[in-house]
Amino acid sequence: MIPDRHEAGTFALASAITGGDVTIHNTNYDHLEPLLYKLAQSGVTIRGTHDPIRVSADYPLRAVEVQAIHFPGFPTDLQPQICALLTQATGESVIHERVFEARFTYVEELRKMGAAIQVSGEKAYIRGPTPLHAASVRALDIRSGVALLLAALAAEGSTRVTDMQHVFRGYESLPEDLKALGAQIEME
Incomplete structure (x- = not known):
């Protein structure tokens, strides 16, 4: 069975944002390479070029430009999650979504948490670092829900994410897995 690059990428991003x-x-390092390259560019330390991979982050992170495209490029399914991370990077990051129209619908939910993000067409401009704060936000789909969970890990206070059923379609045990790594998550 091929390892899930989206799940592995989510844990790499969780490590970086916290x-x-x-x-x-x-x-599978080859499947994660576009994400790991962008993480390294932003100042995250990546150790290992095959299984296992170690990801650690010391702040400050640096702004980067991301082109979300089809495999083998940067995965569009990790685009919302890296957007959450880039709220904590110094400077202006740019994400160019080249696969899906209207992929930035989640941005309004991140703004509720204090994120400074502007969307213009296929591009999102993220200003950071921005202190994120607790808010009540809604998972609009799998990827936006995961991005909101990651943002909540970096936010001050307790954030409530509703409509988590979207996340569970793609990540069977994500809250439990994050709790095993030290996250404080309560499920209703």
Whole structure:
């Protein structure tokens, strides 16, 4: 069975947004390389070029430009998650979504948490670092829900994410897995 690059990428991004240090097993480095390259460009430390991969982050992170495209490029399914991370990077990051129209619908939910993001057509401009704060936000789909969970990990206070059923369609046990890494998550 091929390891899930989106799940592995989500844990790499969770480590980066929290300033954590996580070793990810059962990975395919080649499938993660576009994400790992952007993480390294932003100042995240990546150790290992095959299974396992260790991801650790020390702030400050640097702004980067991301082109979300088809495989083998940067995965559009990790675009909302890296957007959440880039709210914590110094400077202006740019995400260019080249696969899906209206992929930035989640941005309004991140703004409720204090994110400074402007969308113009296929591009999002993220100003950081922005202190994120608690808010009640809504998962609009799988990827936006995961992005909101990651933002909540970096936010001050307790954030409520509704419509989590979207996330569970793609990540069976994400809240439990994040809790195992030290996140404080309560499910209703």
